Amino acid sequence: MSAPILQVAHLTKRFGNLIALNDVSLEIREGELFSIIGPNGAGKSTLFFNIIGLQKPDAGQILFRGMDITGKPPHKICDLGITCTFQVPRAFASMTIEEAIRVGAYKRYGERDVARKVDEVIALCDLEEHRRQRCCDIGLSLLRRVELARALATEPMLLLLDEAGAGLNPTELTELMTVLRRLNEEQHITLCIVEHVMQMVMGLCQRILVLDYGEVIAEGSPQEISTNPRVIEAYLGKGAVC
């Protein structure tokens, strides 16, 4: 079994009286396709924001390859090799796709080599024909691809994706899954996919962690998760309310 790349221990986050995360622990191993799922309001996004450093936890510890990164600012965490894409794409609206990717590419490359890295990522993400389009002029599915591309340009070891599949149609979804699988196999990037919809991660991920009301209720392989009574209850319970 490979070494852990990310360890989260006893993470707790409160907003006023609301406990968004309660004593959450998890471990992601190097080269793994990991997923965090849970119904709406389960604390997935909060966990995600705490790992990448946009929010600071009230208690607990986050280790990246053995190094304590708890409470560090996001750009330092990115230096170390973790980055993410957002649930609602946060586009650099007035920049072209090429320029947006360049922002990420500057992380590991100086002025001399940055253009080469941009070309490489554009080729990898199949964005050549769009490279001069402006981010405010493109649709959601392309926007998600740009988000992924600019994140890849920073050459992360661990990439977190927050609901990357939301709003995509089935064809686009299959495409995305192929891209993610390829990234994992060819670029050896560890992926952590935060998802609301179970179907997307079932076929893709090796291990799944389920959150509900800020607590870990299950962890295991897709088969184990899909038959776990607590998970079914969490999802069906929500379904019954709707």
Place this chain on the structure above:
Amino acid sequence: MTDTLIQNLLNGALTGCIYALIALGLSLIFGVMNVVNFAHGDLVMVSMYLTFWIGLGTGIDAAITPLLTFPLLFLIGLLVYYAIIDRTLRQRYVTQIAVTVGLMTFLRALAQLIWKAQPRALPYSLIQGSIQIGSYTILASRLVSAAVSVLVIFGISLFLSRTWAGRAIRAASDDLDAASLHGVDFRQTYALAFGLGSALTAIAGGLLMTFQQVDPTMGVRFGLLSWCVLAMAGLGSIPGLLISGVIVGAAEAMGMSLWDPRARSLVIYLLFILVLWLRPRGLFGRK
């Protein structure tokens, strides 16, 4: 020494109630539609001049003119909203600021054009005399102004919580998407909020004219002053607004009496920066 200080603090705190009233108008506009109105302070200045004009021309007292200027400023607010603000809602906030700064320059230059640069004041007021508390004298006009401000502030908060129009304004400030789902026409609501926010400066302008003079450049002071009150109060707390207004008014008076008469604005600005640094969300706010 302490006597004059306390005297000044009392005066400042009373004027602060009017500041809270001005800031309430600003918070309606900023809180509801997130529009940064740089011209708000200059609307106070315009209201003061209108009060002065009406007072001079017809002899109507400054304390009563808000009855006339309130609807007038409401109309001006609607006009500004539909002619200018409405077109900038979908643009970057810098465009909004450019437009309201343009409006600010316009109002100031217009006031200078019509009323010239020298300060003006009304020679009389209906509210005469003063009240003696211990060794401290309080001008009746200040006291009445403060009382009216407090009443209007609570009146507006009742309007916001009890009437359909008021609730529409509050709904729009909480969550525009949800509000439009429930049949709130956001443009009408915005126009209403902008008109009401502007109209409140009419009351403040009238009250201020009962004991102050007006000049075309004083809009800057009211503008930053009301932003200071708003920054301190945060959005959505009516008592917080009142307390912040009183604090700002008292701080201003203290700066004037302890340091230098010219330091009045300095104290407010320092207070403003301090609040932003220490409590970016305000002392009482929910957002």
Place this chain on the structure above:
Amino acid sequence: MRSGNSLPRSLLIALLVLAALLPLVARSNQYALVLFTTVLLYGVLATAWNIIGGLAGQLDLAAGAYLGLGAFTVGTLLIRWNISPWLGMILGGLIAVGFALLIGYPLFRFGIREVWYALSSSALVEVLRVAFLIWNQVGGPMERYLPYHEWSLYHLRFATYMPFYYIMLGMLVLALVVNHRVRHSRLGYYLMALGENEDAAEVLGVNTQACKLQALALYAFLVGTAGGVYACMYGFIHPNFFSGPLSTEVAILGIVGGMGITYGPVMAAILLVSTREFLRANLGGQLESFYLVVYSVVLILIALFRPQGIATFVRGAYDRLLSRMVKE
């Protein structure tokens, strides 16, 4: 808006030659020279603003603060110790930078953004103005005059405005070069990114706070040095140099010129400042401040109907003209 923002080199050189020849046309017409120099000054200020405002998206309204600090540094050094404004300008720029960092650090540290940044920076100008009014050793309510010299390069004092025109032109070129360099460097990309979305920039490894401080420092330095020239040109220093209206006008020029477009603010300065001065000269006589009423209406109209900025408009007109000439 931001891509394709560089002008053809031939046009740039032609414009520069034209600008260099302009005083020869104006000859001894001092009014025209002051007007041209003022336009250039606003060009410098707005171009500098473009770094923090246009690229980084921080609506800074404190240009007057840095201008005043530069002017007072130069003036005080010259009056008290006869130190050359050339040195004073550099020092003034550095003092402006120091002050900007002192103020900027806590503001950015506490994540003060957008409106609140704009307001607190504009408050800064007024704080300094009043502080210098009260501080009698350096400021005070009276003008402090710089020593008179018919023609002294050391003292940067001349009986004609001609040299100031060229100095200001040089500063404008400097400001444009800095702007252009920044725009096409790592810092420029980082600033544009954080101007659009700070969180997204952060997770891509952009130290947003440090980048904003760098932009602020560049801007303050350029404005501070321009302030030094400003003091020498007018021959006195006064706390009113910490001017709120000037600060907002600089930001407005940057906005209506076209956010982040290198040449936008200069175009806006040329068009708007000369319009304003034209109105002042032609309408100011009978009706004081009438020109400001007209000017502000022009401003509002441009902001409403040309939100992408004058630069894109001018650029479009230039392209059309060029294609028509090629056709013929």
